[in-house]
Amino acid sequence: MSLPENSTATREATATRVALVTCAELPSLPEDDRPLVEQLRAGGIIAEPAVWDDPTVDWAGYHLAVLRSTWDYLARREEFVAWAATVPRLANPAQLVAWNTDKRYLVELDMVGVPVIPTSWFAPDDYWQPPVTGQWVVKPAVGAGSRDCGRYQLSDPEHRRLAVAHVARLQRADRLVMVQPYLPAVDGYGETALIFFADPDKGHLTYSHAIRKGPMLTGPDHPDDDLHRPEVITARVPSAAELAVARRAVAAIPAQPSRLLYARVDLIPGPDGRPLLVELELTEPSLFLSTDTGAARRLSAAIVASAAARAVAGDRFVDQ
Incomplete structure (x- = not known):
């Protein structure tokens, strides 16, 4: 008579494994991502932080690697882009990492009709x-x-x-x-960040929630400033005009809609009050999950569906 298998070991061997990709300065992820970790683990997903430039990480061992807080790549962008191209199942895909980590993408968005701050x-x-x-x-x-x-x-x-x-x-x-x-509306109205997650039922990004960011640039730059200056973040209901511009920006992303996991669209009112695009964040944006009670659940569902889609596609689904 054979001995029963260790049920815990069996579950771990068959469970979906997700890497939440971060940097060496934040090996346990920033506080804003903790609700996502809890939501994934509650659903039986093995979710763990992994530092992008750690040579000991076996990226092929994950069903999905989700870019989160890789904020130290700035001085090594070429290395970061090259690394992204080696990860078999990366969200968002490596091709977007190369495109989105250089803000010249704003020129392309402007050319297709997305209202962008004049630059x-x-x-x-x-x-x-x-x-x-x-x-x-x-x-x-x-x-x-x-x-x-x-x-x-x-x-x-x-x-x-x-x-x-x-x-x-x-x-x-x-x-x-x-x-x-400089757009003075940011001093009063602030900046609106609209967050989109993949909708497993629709096969493309859909609006999740939005926040208001207060002004951060108060004066000249100092070379020793921290990467992220203090921010005042509050939940916000976006206007119809903001939603329209954000959706136009998302629709212009040069990738198959089904390949996208998340996007953040940052807008500020222009001189005439109409929203202008500041940035379209597809690589490592803060998603402000704690500002909306359903945000972590929606992102978790998107991650689970994306991992499952890649598992079904097998080796044919490589994010290059």
Whole structure:
């Protein structure tokens, strides 16, 4: 008579395994992702953090690797993009990691009719002649959070000097520079972030929830600023105009809708009050799960469905 199998070991051997991909600075994930871990584990999923550049991680051993808080890739973007291409089952897919981690994607979205904040681009060898007045934002094309971003009142001689120095510092580091008008609506109305998750029943991203972010750029950039400056986050019900722009941006993502797991669309009202796109976050956005009681459940369902779809497709479903 054979001995009964260890039921716990059997369950673990057959359970769906999901890696929540993070960075070495946050090996246990940020607080905002904890509800997702709890929701996945409650559903019988083995969900665990995994650091993206840890050479000991066996990415092929996961049914799905979900990009979450890989916020240290900025100085190593090429390495990060190359790593993403080696992960067999990655969400969002590697092709979007390459596209979305360089903000020149805004040019493409603008060309297909998504209303984007007007942006001037300056390569390392370009000359920037600053405007004589107005408030302007300087930031790099490859960046996350508010690091290396500054706000300048160019009628102020000191701000003007600091803005020129900021552009020059980024150019010396061989970085593409973005210069945008500062939108004063962010000081009162704030920035609206609309979060979308894959809907297993519909096969594409659908709206989940939204939040308001208060202004973060209060003045010139300081090179030693933290990656993420303090934010004031509250739940928000988006306007019909914001939903329309967000959906237009999501529809313009250059990937099959069924391949997408999440998106975050950041908007600020322009001078005429109509929403303008700040960023379309597809790689490692904060999803503010704790601001909506059903958000973690909806994302968990999307992850489970995505992992199952890849399992059915087998080796043919490779996110390259």
